[in-house]
Amino acid sequence: MRRLLFLLIPALLAVTAVGCSSDEEVVGTTAPASGTHTATASATPTGTATAPATGTPTPTVTAVPSPTPTVPASWPTYSDANLGFSLRYPPYLTVTEKGPRDPAQGERDIEFRTQGDAVLTVILAIIANDRHLALDEWTTEYAACLPDSISRGTVSGHPAIFCTSQPAELPSEATVFAHDGNVYLLKSLAPAQDYPTIVASLVVPAQ
Secondary structure (H helix, E strand, O other): OHHHHHHHHHHHHHHHHHHHHHHHHHHHHHHHHHHHHHHHHHOOOOOOOOOOOOOOOOOOOOOOOOOOOOOOOOOOEEEEOOOOEEEEOOOOEEEEEEOOOOHHHOOEEEEEEEOOOOOEEEEEEEEEOOOOOOHHHHHHHHOOEOHHHOEEEEEOOEEEEEEEEOOOOOOEEEEEEEEOOEEEEEEEOOOOOOHHHHHHHOEOOOO
């Protein structure tokens, strides 16, 4: 009997060991399966379903310069040998040099009047800048330019201010630029469709 018990005890111990080993394997295989699922879910990138914002592009505004008027070949030329400038004017106008200005300082008053009724249409005043004012200051003080009408450009390569001038008379178009210590003021004193062409025809030496 004792011998039988000694034989059964090792057998029972072996069965118990096999059962424990089987339970451990079940736990060991279940945990990785759960962990693998979790890793797969977290690896999915967030936000991939959101389409990138595509805003409407802001259009680029490009300034288109006004075309330079073509000076007709039939227009006469007025030139000043002392100051070295010249301009063209329509043949229905006559030219008169007026004072009071100081020719010794290079100052001029040149009037362009219509033939027959002698209506003053365009005047070119060349005035010494004795106070050495900047062009903006001179324009405000002497040319009576309306602030909202001021624009900028060039005349014969010189920086210029274009504006509507409103002195005591009727409003007029004005062009102002500086050269060699003088200020050039070209004004259209009456409606003149050829005024822009006269301005474009001005030729002034470089500084």
